[in-house]
Amino acid sequence: MAIEQYRDVESGEANGLQDLQEPFIQEGKVAACKNVEADNERVENGSIGMVLLSTFVAVCGSFAFGTCVGYSAPTQSAIREDLNLSLSEFSMFGSLVTIGAMLGALASGRITDFIGRKGAVRVSTGFCITGWSAVFFSKGSYSLDMGRFFTGFGIGVISYAVPIYIAEIAPKNLRGALATTNQLMIVIGASVSFLLGSVITWRTLALAGLVPCISLLVGLCFIPESPRWLAKVGRGKEFQAALRKLRGKDADVSHEAAEILDYTETLQSLPKTKFLDLFQSKHVRSVVIGVGLMVCQQAVGINGIGFYTAETFVAAGLSSGKIGTIAYACMQVPLTVLGAILMDKSGRRPLITISASGTLLGCFLTGAAFFLKGQNLLLGWVPVLAVAGVLIYIAAFSIGLGPVPWVIMSEIFPIHVKGTTGSLVVLVNWLGAWVVSYTFNFLMSWSSPGTLFLYAAASLLTILFVAKLVPETKGKTLEEIQACINS
Incomplete structure (x- = not known):
């Protein structure tokens, strides 16, 4: 129960x-379900x-x-x-x-x-x-x-x-x-x-x-x-x-x-779960989904673009990065709220797909700005494209790729492996954050447009990953989610 x-x-x-x-399922499941239905109607006093x-x-x-x-x-x-x-x-x-x-x-x-x-x-x-x-x-x-x-x-x-x-x-x-x-x-x-x-x-x-x-x-x-x-x-x-x-x-x-x-x-x-138990056939798809989403979240470059926003704007030709940084800051909060509202209305898969599409567009525009600057073409448009690209990127990331992977991760793992899988997923997320934040400046020194186009490619791979492997979890019980994953 x-x-x-x-x-x-x-x-x-x-x-x-x-x-x-x-035996536990047989004795307790029916009563538990009835209890949940009753509790859903009960008002907390x-x-x-x-x-x-x-x-x-x-x-x-x-x-x-x-x-x-x-x-x-x-x-x-x-x-x-x-x-x-x-x-x-x-x-x-x-x-x-x-x-x-x-x-x-x-x-x-x-x-x-x-x-x-x-x-x-x-x-x-x-x-x-x-x-x-x-x-x-x-x-x-x-x-x-x-x-x-x-x-x-x-x-x-x-x-x-x-x-x-x-x-x-x-x-x-x-x-x-x-x-x-x-x-x-x-x-x-x-x-x-x-x-x-x-x-x-x-x-x-x-x-x-x-x-x-x-x-x-x-x-x-x-x-x-x-x-x-x-x-x-x-x-x-x-x-x-x-x-x-x-x-x-x-x-x-x-x-x-x-x-x-x-x-x-x-x-x-x-039973206590060991790390190797996560790679059993009944858990491996959940692990691939959870870890894969965290890799995708970081691979689109959020910790590089987010950590070094001001320098990115300056490199694109703005006299100061402060205006773009302030706009970045003001956009994050309302868009995160919007993402929370949409999560249970539009569903997880559509939201993260739209989000990855937005980060792809934002990276492409910003990369195009750096490319034009390097070729001395349309220099008047370079700052506009750079700021627009970064802001589109942040807007798109905030409504989907930021929060949704954490929500899906919390839904796809069975209870007795959640502690072990949770540690693995968090570790992968922070490891990806470190790789991106450490390499961003070096990649930008190598090729600014190449770096942004690389993140755009990661956004495209994210769309394909979600379409191929990630189930929709909105409105489903955890039993239904597990059945969907293991089918």
Whole structure:
């Protein structure tokens, strides 16, 4: 019953039962389905004030994530000039955040299971504060790089811990809406970094990165730990108190508490999955889809274009990259909201296909601008094409390729392999982010139009990959999705 009722702690999504033992399916599935139908009609009567406060505090971490990701784009020229860094040294600085994030993502599962969701967020915030402080006080590349690495490790843990915490505290009728705030706040944080970076110094911008971190540390003192984690580690009294605090003291939490305990007991009875188990025939297509989507997401060049937006505009012939960067920042937030709205209306496949088509067009236009500049043709049109291409690219990426792969990833894996597959997919994503962010400046030095056309080709391959392998998951139960994948 609890498996159907409760959505997986790692993703907030319902999980399939097909891999549980057959006797369990026969005894519990019919009753669970009836219970889900009844619960879908039931209105949650508890207070949601503490849930909203807890979510707001948690997404301060998402905001910190975004400020870190958006830091290098508006600061490249100033940091290189002030610290006398070569292009190679700045590329290492820009990409170290992804190396740190890869290690943070790998460690995040064990950290969140060992010290709790709040404890993991505290640890990650400590790393971010240390990192921003090192960047602020840096006098050379060594301390600058160490600071970037520490902030990367912090956001690697945050990228795992914050969505889990939100999924575990939210009532089921609000879980989807609250889960979208994570991605939204990442985008807002990056946009704020872009905007502030155009008017303040890079050291002051690093100091500003401390604000969401400190806010998060303070806010954690006023919100409860995840009830589901407390139940998992056997802290019964604290589990009851946390659940009651989240649902309101007058709410009847006995039904939900029983389901959480039932789910926890069932989860502990499932066999532990080894890495090699992911390549069994019943899982391999899900792994190919999940990993493939993350490769596609990074291969279109988002971390290169996003990290070095201002320099890209200047290279295309604009006198300053600030106007384009500000436009970039202002577009991201409303388009991410639009993507969240369209996801359950248009479906996953059409949205990601349209998005990849848009990134293809944006890369082609920007590449054409660099080509014309190199050939001294139509020079008056070069800046217009470059800005239009980048903005079309960002608009298209924000509504589809940004959020959709994460949603599909949360839907296609069975419950007992989700932890292992989730770590693999996150690792692949951050590894791809590092490769793109580190190689972008070198590729642009090799051939600016060639680099953009390469990303356009990756966008085309993404369209073909989605058309050939990715199933539509909108409106389907997890059992139906698994049946579709394994058919």
